[in-house]
Amino acid sequence: MSKYFPEQFEEKWAQQWVADGLFQKTFDVEGQTLENKMYLLYAFAYPSGSGLHVGHVEPLTALDIMARYYRSIGKKVFFPVGWDAFGVPAENYAIKTGVPPVQTTKESIATFSRQIKRIGISYDWGAELATCHPGYYKWTQWLFLQLYKKGLAYKKDAPVNWCPSCQTVLANEQVVEGKCERCGTDVIQKKMDQWFFKITQYKDELISGLDQVDWPKATKQQQINWIGKSEGALIKFELCHSDPDVMSGEESRKDMDPSVSPQDDTGEIKVFTTAHDTIYGATFLVVAPEHEIINEILNPKSEILNNTQISNDQIQLIEQYINQAKSKTEEERLINKEKTGVFSGLYAFNPASQKEIPIWIADYVLAQYGTGAIMAVPGSDERDNQFAKKFELPITYVAQKNGSSDKDKFISFSNEIKVNPSQYMLINSGEFNGQDFTEGREGIMKKLEDMGVAKRETTYKLRDWLISRQRYWGAPIPIVYDPEGKAHMVKEEHLPWMLPTDVDFKPTGESPLRLSKEFKERVEKLYGKGWTPEYDTMDTFVDSSWYYLRYTDPRNENEFARTDAMKNWMPADFYMIGPEHIVLHLLYSRFFTKFLRDEGYLSVDEPFQKMRHQGMILGPDHRKMSKSKGNVINPDDVMKEYGADTLRLYEMFLGPIDQDKPWSVESVQGQYRFLKRAWSLFESLPPRPRQEVESTPPYKGGESKFEKALLLPKEEYSRRNVGDPLSEGGTKKDLPFEGSTRRGRDVSQLLHKTIKKVGSDIEQLKFNTAISAMMELLNKIEAELRMKNYELRIEDAKKFLKILSPFAPFMTEEIWRNQLGEKESIHTAPWPEVDESLLVESTITIPVQVNGKVRGRVVIGIGDDEESVVAAAMQDETIIAFIPEKKYKKIIYVKGKILNIIV
RNA sequence: GCCGGGGUGGCGGAAUGGCAGACGCGCAACACUUAAAAUGUUGUGAGCUUACGCUUGUGUGGGUUCGACUCCCACCCUCGGCACCA
Numbered sequence: 001m002s003k004y005f006p007e008q009f010e011e012k013w014a015q016q017w018v019a020d021g022l023f024q025k026t027f028d029v030e031g032q033t034l035e036n037k038m039y040l041l042y043a044f045a046y047p048s049g050s051g052l053h054v055g056h057v058e059p060l061t062a063l064d065i066m067a068r069y070y071r072s073i074g075k076k077v078f079f080p081v082g083w084d085a086f087g088v089p090a091e092n093y094a095i096k097t098g099v100p101p102v103q104t105t106k107e108s109i110a111t112f113s114r115q116i117k118r119i120g121i122s123y124d125w126g127a128e129l130a131t132c133h134p135g136y137y138k139w140t141q142w143l144f145l146q147l148y149k150k151g152l153a154y155k156k157d158a159p160v161n162w163c164p165s166c167q168t169v170l171a172n173e174q175v176v177e178g179k180c181e182r183c184g185t186d187v188i189q190k191k192m193d194q195w196f197f198k199i200t201q202y203k204d205e206l207i208s209g210l211d212q213v214d215w216p217k218a219t220k221q222q223q224i225n226w227i228g229k230s231e232g233a234l235i236k237f238e239l240c241h242s243d244p245d246v247m248s249g250e251e252s253r254k255d256m257d258p259s260v261s262p263q264d265d266t267g268e269i270k271v272f273t274t275a276h277d278t279i280y281g282a283t284f285l286v287v288a289p290e291h292e293i294i295n296e297i298l299n300p301k302s303e304i305l306n307n308t309q310i311s312n313d314q315i316q317l318i319e320q321y322i323n324q325a326k327s328k329t330e331e332e333r334l335i336n337k338e339k340t341g342v343f344s345g346l347y348a349f350n351p352a353s354q355k356e357i358p359i360w361i362a363d364y365v366l367a368q369y370g371t372g373a374i375m376a377v378p379g380s381d382e383r384d385n386q387f388a389k390k391f392e393l394p395i396t397y398v399a400q401k402n403g404s405s406d407k408d409k410f411i412s413f414s415n416e417i418k419v420n421p422s423q424y425m426l427i428n429s430g431e432f433n434g435q436d437f438t439e440g441r442e443g444i445m446k447k448l449e450d451m452g453v454a455k456r457e458t459t460y461k462l463r464d465w466l467i468s469r470q471r472y473w474g475a476p477i478p479i480v481y482d483p484e485g486k487a488h489m490v491k492e493e494h495l496p497w498m499l500p501t502d503v504d505f506k507p508t509g510e511s512p513l514r515l516s517k518e519f520k521e522r523v524e525k526l527y528g529k530g531w532t533p534e535y536d537t538m539d540t541f542v543d544s545s546w547y548y549l550r551y552t553d554p555r556n557e558n559e560f561a562r563t564d565a566m567k568n569w570m571p572a573d574f575y576m577i578g579p580e581h582i583v584l585h586l587l588y589s590r591f592f593t594k595f596l597r598d599e600g601y602l603s604v605d606e607p608f609q610k611m612r613h614q615g616m617i618l619g620p621d622h623r624k625m626s627k628s629k630g631n632v633i634n635p636d637d638v639m640k641e642y643g644a645d646t647l648r649l650y651e652m653f654l655g656p657i658d659q660d661k662p663w664s665v666e667s668v669q670g671q672y673r674f675l676k677r678a679w680s681l682f683e684s685l686p687p688r689p690r691q692e693v694e695s696t697p698p699y700k701g702g703e704s705k706f707e708k709a710l711l712l713p714k715e716e717y718s719r720r721n722v723g724d725p726l727s728e729g730g731t732k733k734d735l736p737f738e739g740s741t742r743r744g745r746d747v748s749q750l751l752h753k754t755i756k757k758v759g760s761d762i763e764q765l766k767f768n769t770a771i772s773a774m775m776e777l778l779n780k781i782e783a784e785l786r787m788k789n790y791e792l793r794i795e796d797a798k799k800f801l802k803i804l805s806p807f808a809p810f811m812t813e814e815i816w817r818n819q820l821g822e823k824e825s826i827h828t829a830p831w832p833e834v835d836e837s838l839l840v841e842s843t844i845t846i847p848v849q850v851n852g853k854v855r856g857r858v859v860i861g862i863g864d865d866e867e868s869v870v871a872a873a874m875q876d877e878t879i880i881a882f883i884p885e886k887k888y889k890k891i892i893y894v895k896g897k898i899l900n901i902i903v
Numbered sequence: 904g905c906c907g908g909g910g911u912g913g914c915g916g917a918a919u920g921g922c923a924g925a926c927g928c929g930c931a932a933c934a935c936u937u938a939a940a941a942u943g944u945u946g947u948g949a950g951c952u953u954a955c956g957c958u959u960g961u962g963u964g965g966g967u968u969c970g971a972c973u974c975c976c977a978c979c980c981u982c983g984g985c986a987c988c989a
Contacts, residue, residue, distance in 0.1 A: 218907045222984060225906060230988075273989055286989095339987085364987045374989050382904090383987055415904075461988060579983080653927070655916055659908095660982080664915065670927045676942090769917070772926035779926090847922045852970045854922050892969050898921045900969050 004679040006643025009818075010810040014117050014644075022825060023067070023122040025078045034568035038075040040067050041551075041608070043577035043585075044084040044131075044544045047108035049093070052115040054633050054663065055625075058651045059576045059614040062767060064121045065652070066574065068806035069762045072831040078569060079122060080551040082129030083109050084544045086137075086537075091473040094505040101473040102501075105132055119635070119644045120809045122827070127554045131543035137475040138496035139550065139560045140543050143592070144478055145489050146599060152198040155487060158466060162190040169470040195477060195536065196464040199591045203227055203460050205605075206590055214610040216658070219582050226583050228461025232274035233445060235375065235454040237285055237348035239267045239304070240356055267304060269293060269348055269359065272370030272459055275377065275414070276448065277441040279352040280429035281398035282375035285359045286341065286387070289325035290367035293359075294318070297344060310345030317342050318361060325363045339364055339387045350375075351453040352430065352444070353396075362387065370459050379428075380414040399437070400427050465588065467539045472503055472512035474537030480523050483530030494526060499537075511535035545588035548572055548607060549596070560601065567603055575608040586611075612765060615659040617651070622662045633663050645808035646672045652767040652807060674775055675811055678804065681781065682797065682815045743790040749838050750780050751796055756834045758803045767807075774804055794820075799832040848873045849900040850882040858899075866893040873899055 017023065042063050045056070067079040083105075090101035090108075109130065116123065129136055147153040160169050165185040169192070199206075207227055210220045269285055287293055296302040297310065297318060321342040341362030350357050364383055365374050378388035379397035388395050399414070402423055417424045421437035432440045448454035468477070478490035478497040490497045500516035513519055513535040523533045552569040553561035577586070586608075593607040618624060619631025626632065638647045649671040654661040754777045761770035777800065784790040798820065805812035805826045816826035840862075846869070847857045856879040858872040870891055873879050880886055883903050890902040 216908090218984085221907060225985060228985095228988065232989085271989085275989070362987095364989095366988065369988045376989085381989070383989080386987095459988080461985095582984080653915085659916095661915070664928065667915065667928045673942095674927085768915095769926080772917075775926055849921085849970075852921095857922075890969065892921095894921065898970085900921080902969055 004676045004811070006645060006675075006810060007640075009814045010120075010644050011118070013810050013813050014120055017120075017122065017825070017827070018117060018125060020825075021126065022827060023071075023077075023079065024124050024126040025076070030562065031564060032568075034076060036074065036076055037569060037573070038067075038070045038077045039569050039572045039574075040070075040077065040079045041548055041572040041575045042081075043575075043581065044082055044547050045112065046084045046087055046089070047105060047112045048089060049104060049108050049111075051108075051111045052119075052635055053625075054617045054635050054638075054651065055614075057119060057635050057647060058617060058654075058657070059578075060116065060119065060121050061648045061652055062614065062657050062765065063574075063576055064648075064809075065762060065767060065806040066765075067122050068809065068827055069759065069831070071827070072802070072806075072829065073759070074830070078127075078551075079124055080127040080129075080554070081116070081121075081123040081125065082127075082547055082551065083112070083131065084540065084547075085109065085130040085132040086474045086540045086543055088471065088473070088540075091471060091505065094473075098505065100501070102132065105130075115635070118639070119648060122809075127551055129547060129550060129554055131475070131540070131547070132473070134496040134498060135555075135557070136550065137499075137543065140475045140538065140546070141478040141490070141495050141497050142492070142560060143546060144538065144542070145492070147197055147595065148479075148489060150595075150599075152201060152595065153195060153467075154198065155193060155195050157191055158194045158196070159189040159191050160194060160466070160468075161187045163187055192468075194466050194468040195479075195534075196466055197542075197591070199465045199588070200460065200462055202591055202594050203229070203462050205594055206462075206587065209590065209594070209606050213606050213608065215608075216612065219579070219586070219611070219613070222582050223587060226462065226587065229458060230274050230460075231456070231458045232272060233276040233448070233454045234371070234457040235271050235273060235276060235279065235351075235448060237269045237271060237350065237357075237375065237453075239269065239359075240347050240349045267293075267296075269373050270371045271373050271375045272457060273375055275380070275418075276454065277426070277437055277444050278377040278380050278398050278414075279350065279375065279444060279448070280426075280432075281377040281379040281396040282350050282353070282357065283355075283378060283388070283394045283396055284357045284376045285348050286362050286365045286374050286376050286384075287344070287359060288365040288367035288372040289322050289361055289363050291361070291365075291372045293344070293346075293373075294322060294361065297346070298322075304346070308346060314343065314345045318344065321361060339383070339390050341387065341391065343391075351448065351451055358393070360387075360391070360393075368463070369461070380417070382414070396428050398427060398429050400425050402436075465539075465541075465591075467542055468536040469539055470511040470535075471537050472499075472505065474540055475499070475543060476513065477534040477536055477538055479534035480527050481532045481534070482527075487534075488527070491526075511537075513537070541584055541588050544585060546592050546596075548589070549602075563601060566601065570602060571604045571607050571609045573609050575611040576614055577611065579613040582613075613658055615655075615657065615661055617654075618660055618662040620663050620665055625663075633665075638668065642668060642672045643675075643810070645675055645811045648809075649675065649771060649807055653771045655768055657765050657767060671771075674771075674778070675808060677782065678778060678800075678808075679811060679815070681778070681792070682801070682819050743784050743787065745838075747781055747784055747790065747792075748796065748835075750777055751799060752835050752838045755799060755803055755832050756839075759831065759834075762806070771807060774800070774807075802826060802829055802832055844896060846896065847898055848876070848879050849898065850879065851902060852900060855879050855882050862896070866891065869893060869899055870901075873901065 040063050042059060063079065067077050071077045085105050090104050093099065093104055094101050113125075131137060131140070144153055162169055163185055169190075207224055207229060210223065269287065271285065273279075293304075296304045298315065321340070339362065341360050341364075344359045344361050346359040347356045348359055349355075360376075364387065365372065374384075376384035376387065376393075377398070378384040378393065378395040380399050385395065387393070399417055402425055417437055421441065424437045426432045426435050426437065426440040429440065429444075432443055435443065445454065445456070449456075476497050476499055478495065479487050480490055481487055500513060500519040500522075502518050503512045503515045505512065508515075513533070519533050519535075523531050549561050549566055549570070553559070553565040556562060589607050593602060594605065596602045597605060616624065617633075619626075619629065619633070621629070621631050623629060623631060635647060638650075646668060650668045653671060654663075654667075754773050757773045758770045761767065761773070781792060781800075785792065798816075801812050801815060801820075805816075809827060813826050816822045816829075822829075843859050843861055845857050845859050847854045849855065856873070856876050858869065858876060858879075860869050860872055864872075870893070874883075874886060879901075883901060888901050888903045892898075892900040892902070
C-alpha cells in the first residue's frame with residue numbers, strides 16, 4: 001500500500017458501484033407489503049449548464065451518508081434521482097444560440113450525472129427520471145385532466161406579468177423587484193385568459209396538515225402566513241342619501257337617534273374587517289378602484305345615480321382617478337406610500353354609530369383581498385389615519401390603554417390591542433364604553449349579528465395557482481378547442497400530448513407553440529376541422545410537484561404509478577430541500593397529494609414526513625458565491641487537489657447542515673490530513689493474504705515517528721490474527737500487561753462510544769459532530785500506538801473503517817477490498833454492533849464545586865453515595881483550601897454529575 | 904410594520920441546566936531536512952502571576968437557581984421571509 005492518492009482509486013470505485021447496481025432497490029415486489037423502508041429524497045435538481053456547485057454537494061452528501069448508514073442497519077433504502085428538466089434557462093439559451101432545449105438539457109444532465117457519480121452519491125440510477133421525457137409528462141398531463149374532471153383546473157381571465165421588451169409573459173419568480181430579470185424592463189400587468197388549479201379548495205387542510213409532519217417550525221409558519229387565514233367579520237353598510245351637513249363635526253352620543261335609519265336604500269357595501277370592535281370609530285368607507293360599485297357610479301343609467309346627486313365634475317374626477325390607478329403597476333402602488341383617493345359622492349350608514357359616513361375610492365385598498373372594501377377607522381388604524389388627515393375626514397378614537405389618555409398614542413395601540421385586548425378599553429362606543437376589548441369584541445359582534453348587518457367570516461391570502469405559461473420548453477396543456485372555442489380534454493389515448501419540435505425560439509409575444517404547423521394539423525386530424533390546440537404550456541412547478549410519486553414506479557406505461565408501490569413507499573421519510581422552495585413547491589406538492597388521496601390513488605395525507613433545509617455555502621468572504629464577486633469555489637477543483645472524500649468530509653464538517661456557512665480554503669486541509677492519518681493507520685495492518693509483507697512499499701515521504709511505531713515485526717502479524725492480545729488469555733509477553741489491558745480497554749470503550757455516537761448523530765443530521773467523534777477516536781488510537789504498548793486489533797480497525805465509510809466511501813472501500821482483501825463492498829457490510837458492556841464504567845471523575853466554582857475533581861466508584869463522595873472531596877487539599885475549617889452550609893450532589901459545596 | 908432564525912476565541916464551530924471553547928483551521932515554538940514542503944510534538948480566549956495558580960469571560964441589562972451559553976423578562980445588532988392583507 002502506498003501513500004494516500006485518492007485519484008488512483010476514486011474514479012474506479014464510482015464506476016464499479018454503478019456497474020454492480022449496488023444501490024438499486026431490488027426489494028420492491030409487486031403485491032407485497034414493504035416494511036422497514038426508508039425513502040430519502042433530495043430536491044429535484046434543475047440541470048443547469050454550469051454543472052454541480054459546492055452548494056449541491058452538501059445536501060447530496062448528507063443524504064448519501066444517511067442512505068449508506070440506513071442500508072447498513074438493515075433499512076430498505078430508496079434514494080432515487082431525477083431532473084426537473086423543463087424550464088426557462090434552457091429556452092433562453094435556445095433564443096440566444098438557436099440550440100434546441102432538448103439538446104442542451106441532455107448535455108447538462110450528462111454533466112450532472114457524471115459529477116454526482118464522481119462524488120459517490122449512492123443514487124438508485126435505475127429509477128432516474130426527467131420531466132421533459134414524454135414518458136414522464138404523459139402523466140403530468142394525465143394529472144391535469146384528473147383535476148379538470150373534478151373542476152379543479154379551470155380557465156379565467158387574469159392579470160399576468162408581462163415584459164414589454166422581451167415580448168413575453170414572465171413567471172412570478174422571473175420578476176425581481178418589479179423588473180424583468182433578463183432585461184431589467186419594468187414588468188406590467190396584462191389581462192389574459194389563463195388556466196388555474198384550484199389549490200384554495202384545500203386551504204384549511206393545507207394549514208391543519210402541517211401538524212402531522214416533522215418540518216422546521218419556521219417553514220410551517222411561512223406556509224401558514226402565505227395561506228394567510230384571518231378571522232373577522234363581514235359587515236354590511238347600507239348606502240344612503242348624501243347629506244354632507246350631517247357629517248360636520250363630531251356629534252356627541254346624546255345626539256344619536258336610533259330611529260334615524262336610512263330611508264332611501266339604494267344598495268349596500270360589504271366590508272371585511274378583523275377589527276369589528278372598532279366599528280364605532282369607522283368614520284368613512286374606502287373601496288378599491290376596481291370595486292364593482294364604481295361601475296354603478298359611472299353608469300349613467302344606474303339606480304344609484306338616480307338616487308343621489310353626484311355632480312358631473314365629481315364623476316369626472318372619479319374617472320380620472322380610476323384611469324390613473326389602472327395604469328399604475330402593482331409595484332408603483334406599493335412604492336408610493338403617499339395616500340391618494342377621491343370621494344365617490346356616496347354615503348353609507350354606520351350601523352353601530354348610526355351616522356352617515358362618506359365613501360371614498362383609494363388604491364391603498366386592495367381589490368383582491370376581502371371584499372375590496374374597508375371600513376376606515378382612522379382612530380386606530382395607521383393607514384386610515386394618514387388618509388383621514390390628508391383629506392380632512394373626521395377621526396373618532398375608540399381605544400384607550402388602561403390608565404392612559406394620550407390621544408396621539410391611540411393609533412400605535414392598534415397592533416397591541418390584538419395581542420393584549422384586556423389591557424385596552426373601549427371609548428366613544430356607545431353602550432360598550434368602559435369594556436375591555438376581550439369583552440367588547442364579542443359584545444359588538446353579537447350586537448351586529450342581532451341587527452342582521454354582520455356575520456363572522458374568514459378570508460385567505462392564498463390564490464389559485466396560475467399554471468399557464470406562454471413558453472415553449474414545458475409540458476403542453478392537454479386541452480383542445482372546438483370551432484366555437486369551447487375547451488375539451490385531449491383524449492387519454494392521445495397522451496403523451498407531444499411537445500412539437502417545429503417551432504422558432506424567437507420571442508414574439510405569442511405562445512411559441514402557435515408557430516408549430518404540426519401541432520395545428522395534429523389537432524385537426526384527431527379532433528376535426530376548425531379545432532385548435534391550447535398553445536400554452538404548464539408551469540414547471542406542475543412537473544416538479546409530483547415526481548416523488550413517479551419515483552415509486554418510474555417506468556410504468558399504464559399508470560401514473562402502481563397504487564401498491566405508492567402505498568409502500570409514501571410518504572417520503574426524509575426530504576432535504578433548499579429554503580427557497582418553502583412556499584411554492586412544497587405547497588403545490590401537498591395540494592397534489594391531497595387531491596390524489598381524495599381520488600383514491602394515495603393513502604397518505606402528506607407527502608413528506610420529515611423535511612429539513614440545507615444552509616447555503618457562502619464564499620470565503622462570507623458573502624453569497626457569485627461569479628461577479630469572484631468568490632466561487634468549484635467542487636471539481638477541490639476534488640482534483642484532495643479527492644472526493646475530502647470534499648465530502650469537509651462540507652459535512654463545516655457546521656450544522658441547516659445553517660449558512662462560509663467556505664474556508666485552508667480548513668479543507670484538516671479533513672485531508674484526517675483521511676491521510678486514517679489511511680496510514682491501515683498501512684501497518686496485515687496486507688492481503690497473497691501479498692508479502694516485505695512488498696509493502698515504504699512511505700514516500702520517509703518514516704515519521706508515528707510510522708516507526710506502527711511498523712511491527714513480521715511475526716506480529718500472524719500472532720494478531722490468532723489470539724486476542726487484549727483479553728486476559730491473550731499473548732502478552734512483549735507487552736506490559738497492565739498497560740496493554742487498560743489502554744486496550746480504553747480504546748475499545750472509545751471505539752464503541754464512537755460507533756454509538758456516529759449512528760445517532762447521523763440519525764439526527766449532526767454530521768459535523770459525528771466527524772469530530774471519529775477524529776477523537778483516531779487521535780486516541782494514534783496516541784496509544786505511540787506509547788508502543790498498545791496494538792490495534794484488526795476487528796476494531798474494521799469497525800472504525802465501517803463507521804467512516806458513509807462519509808468517505810472511496811477510501812474506506814479501497815482499504816477494505818485492497819488492503820484487507822474483503823470480497824464484498826464495505827457498503828454492503830453491516831453497521832458494527834455496540835458492545836454496551838464496554839460502555840459501563842466502574843469509576844468516574846466528577847467535578848467538585850465550592851460556591852458554584854470548580855475547585856477540583858474526585859474519582860469515585862459508580863455506585864458511591866453522597867456521603868462517600870463528600871468524604872472524598874474533603875480529602876482533596878486543593879478543594880479544602882476553599883472551605884474554611886472544613887465547615888459548609890449545604891451540599892448539592894447530582895448523582896454521577898457534580899458536587900457543589902456551599903460554604 | 905408583521906413572522907421566523909441567529910449573536911460563544913483570530914476563523915468554522917462544540918456544549919440544551921452541571922468542568923464553556925470538543926473537533927478542525929490559523930498562529931507560535933520545537934523535531935525531522937542542506938533548505939523548503941510534507942509530517943510529527945507541545946502550546947494557544949483575555950488579564951494578572953517567576954511559578955502553584957487567581958480573576959474574568961458565551962450581544963446588553965435585569966431575573967429564577969446551589970449552579971445559566973442553556974430557562975424567564977426587557978432591549979440592541981444581524982440574517983431570511985412577508986408586507987397599504989384592513
